[in-house]
Each structure stands twice: as C-alpha cells, then as structure tokens.
Amino acid sequence: MTGTRSAVRPVDDVWLEMDQPDNLMVVEGLMVVDGELDRETYVGLLAERVAERFPRFKQRAVWSWFPWPSRWWQEDPDFDIERHVVEATLPEPGDDAALQDHVSGFMSRALDQQHPPWEAHLIHGYQGGTAVYTRLHHALADGTALFRVIMSLADEDLGSVVPEDSGGTSFPLLRSAVHAVKALPAAGRLVTAPVVAEHLVLARRPESALAVAPHHDKHAVWAPGIDVASLRPLRRATGATVTDVVMSALAGSLRSWLAVHGDTDPADVPTMVPVDLRGSSAMRPDELGNQFALVLLDLPTSVDSPLGRLVETSTRMRSIKDSPEAWVTYSLLQGMGFLHPRVRVLATDFFARKATGVTTSVRGPDRPLHLAGLPISRLWGWAPMSADQSFSTSIIGYGGEVHVGFKVDSTAVPDPQVLVAGLTAEIAALTALAPEADAG
Numbered sequence: 001m002t003g004t005r006s007a008v009r010p011v012d013d014v015w016l017e018m019d020q021p022d023n024l025m026v027v028e029g030l031m032v033v034d035g036e037l038d039r040e041t042y043v044g045l046l047a048e049r050v051a052e053r054f055p056r057f058k059q060r061a062v063w064s065w066f067p068w069p070s071r072w073w074q075e076d077p078d079f080d081i082e083r084h085v086v087e088a089t090l091p092e093p094g095d096d097a098a099l100q101d102h103v104s105g106f107m108s109r110a111l112d113q114q115h116p117p118w119e120a121h122l123i124h125g126y127q128g129g130t131a132v133y134t135r136l137h138h139a140l141a142d143g144t145a146l147f148r149v150i151m152s153l154a155d156e157d158l159g160s161v162v163p164e165d166s167g168g169t170s171f172p173l174l175r176s177a178v179h180a181v182k183a184l185p186a187a188g189r190l191v192t193a194p195v196v197a198e199h200l201v202l203a204r205r206p207e208s209a210l211a212v213a214p215h216h217d218k219h220a221v222w223a224p225g226i227d228v229a230s231l232r233p234l235r236r237a238t239g240a241t242v243t244d245v246v247m248s249a250l251a252g253s254l255r256s257w258l259a260v261h262g263d264t265d266p267a268d269v270p271t272m273v274p275v276d277l278r279g280s281s282a283m284r285p286d287e288l289g290n291q292f293a294l295v296l297l298d299l300p301t302s303v304d305s306p307l308g309r310l311v312e313t314s315t316r317m318r319s320i321k322d323s324p325e326a327w328v329t330y331s332l333l334q335g336m337g338f339l340h341p342r343v344r345v346l347a348t349d350f351f352a353r354k355a356t357g358v359t360t361s362v363r364g365p366d367r368p369l370h371l372a373g374l375p376i377s378r379l380w381g382w383a384p385m386s387a388d389q390s391f392s393t394s395i396i397g398y399g400g401e402v403h404v405g406f407k408v409d410s411t412a413v414p415d416p417q418v419l420v421a422g423l424t425a426e427i428a429a430l431t432a433l434a435p436e437a438d439a440g
Helices: 011-018 039-052 097-105 142-150 172-182 198-201 228-238 242-260 306-321 325-336 343-350 417-431 434-439
Strands: 005-007 026-033 059-064 070-075 085-089 118-126 129-137 218-222 269-276 292-299 356-365 374-382 389-397 401-409
Touching: 005 011, 026 142, 039 085, 039 118, 059 172, 097 118, 097 129, 097 218, 129 374, 129 389, 142 269, 142 356, 142 374, 218 417, 228 242, 228 306, 228 417, 228 434, 242 269, 242 292, 242 306, 242 401, 242 417, 292 306, 292 356, 306 417, 356 374, 374 389, 374 401, 401 417, 417 434
Parallel strands: 085 118, 269 356, 356 389
Antiparallel strands: 005 070, 026 129, 026 374, 059 070, 118 129, 218 401, 269 292, 389 401
C-alpha cells in the first residue's frame, strides 16, 4: 500500500457510524459561476488546489487491526480524480427548478467509501452559467473546513473577514419598541439553562408537522439573495446582526409553514447550530477533520410578530455566544467516539432527536471571487440531517448578499416553496419596520 496513513480520530469516526439510508452524513455545497466552466480546467484546479494540497481527498477510511483495532485514513491505490467528477447538462430552460431537481436527485445517494468519499458535479446550462455541486462525507471534515477547501479553488486569496458593525442610533422609535418587547415576560427564555448539560439532556422537541419519521427522498430549494445593505437601517435601529435578522426570518418562515399545515399556535422549533472552534487563522493541509460543536437554538416560532421574533432571536443568539454549551457538546462528540459503534449511534440519535433540523450560518468574503476567471455569483452549503431531523437550512453571506437555501425531507416538507415564500415575506416585513419608524 502506498502513502502514509493516520488513525481516524474518534470525533471523525462518529460521522462514519451515523450514516443512515434516510439521512446520510454528507456535507453538500452549491456554487454558481457566470460563464462556461469546462471540465478540463475544473479538474485541473481540483487536482492542484485540493487533492494535492489536502491529502485526505486521496484517502479512504479502512479498518485495520494493526497496530490497534481502528479505522485508518489510507491512500486509495486506485485514486483517479476523474472518477470523482460528474458532468451534466440541465434540460431546458436551465432554470432554478431544473438545477434543484438535479441536486435533489443525488441528495439520497450514498458516497462510495471504497474510494475517497467525495464527489463534485460540473453542471452546465444553468441560466447561461455553470453550477458546481459538491458532496463530501462529514468524516473528512466539518462544514467550515470544507467551505475553506472549496473556496481555495478561487483565484483570489480569501484574506481576513471583517466583523459586522454594531450599528448606530437611528430610528429611535423602533429602538424604543425593541426595548419594550425585551421587557415582556416571555423574552429571553430557554436558551441559557442554569446548567448547560442539564439543558442538553432534558430538552425535548415539541410535536409538530415537522417532527415526522424521515424518508429517503430529499429536496433542495433556495430563496432569492438578500441584499445586506437593505438590512442596514433595521440593524442600526435594533442592534441586531445580519445573522439575527436572517435567523428571525427563518423563524417567521417556519411559523407560516406550520400555519399552512394547521398549526396556528406553534411551539418554538428547535434547531442545531454548528459552531466553529477553529477560529479565523489559516488552515493547514493536515488540519481537516471535525473541530466544531453543536448548540441547541429554539427558533421563536411561537412569537406572533416579526419585531418580537427578531428581538427574541437576537437575545437567544447572544445567550449562545456567552454559553459554554459549544465546548460541552464538542466534548460529548469526542467522548462518543470511544463508545461501541452501536452505543455511539444510540447516543448521537438521542441528542439529534432534540432538534427538528440543522441551521448552518457562514460568513464568506464580502468581495466577489472568481473561479478560473469566471465570477462566482452565489453559494449555498447544507449540513447533513441526523436521526429523524427533517430540514437543513443554509445561510451564507457572500459578495454583499445573503443566500438562504433549504434541504428538506420530502415526506415531512412536501411543499418547500412555502418556506421560500415565507422567508421572502418575513424579510420584507422586517425591512419595512425601520423606514416606518423613522417616518413616525
């Protein structure tokens, strides 16, 4: 056998054991470039900037008894990068629906673990451009690391990320309304439990139309891009971040979807939120694997006004940032890696069943990037759903816009376009608040 090998870390081995036919442990990404990207150029970039730089993309996980019983990352003796690239052309008219159908058709297909568990789709004919759809097993790395790997294909150096500004003091009427909502007895509940471990163990997912057994079929949809500049007046008026605004819009979207399905007085919808533990420093080629944690966030779908949902979301997000919950869950994931495989699956399912889905929020570069000289216009990325979770939400900031996409279980959410419409309506309702307050 050629090449070196290394033991699969326990925290990475967890994801290999968690693969289930109805919910695969695959991190998925979608990138749109303006223009025609040919296969030879793309494969050349993959080889040079990914496969050669990150050796894990040439390795597969194999079981070995020597020097101790474990899975090991070992170079695939038959590695051929061409095997990992799928090329397709969308049928006319090459619109969102056609691309969504292509992506959805692969979301339930298991990756071949006899070879390095990843694949990339080069999809032609999408709105005059090219879409690149990537599927990478979670055991390779977490979503943040894989985002950096995929972005290494870009012509530009990503550089550092500029933090969000905290906003000013305009729109005093709306700011007064925010303070009034914060004073309500219901505000700020639940996120911070007296004991974090107790919260993780005792939290229960409420019954809802979303909480159903998973099905094999998945579907992907996405909303139009959200202009970050259009959110600035609202953020200055409320002190909310871009993430707060989009998360609260997600809560409003879910509330609308639940109402369509007969639940007009919904409970909050719990979602798992991945938290990066690497920091912003550059990632070395040998630093793949999983270095993230999951925290439990209750989206305030029970709150009946857009402003109330924004205030409650902002309060809960701040509580998460101040909580040690992320480090507790990371320690739990590490510990689970040392359990018997069957016990490991039962333990991870126990925690996964406390949430209805996963919500990933990533801030990418503010300036546009290029792939082989072609502008990259849009980005989405979905974390896998575990156990019986029914939806995964992707929130990615890039190039002055926020791109939101949904990956849903087709049985639980047969009408994902209702989520898209609800999100768009909620963003419009929120952005309308600041000008109205200023006029008053």
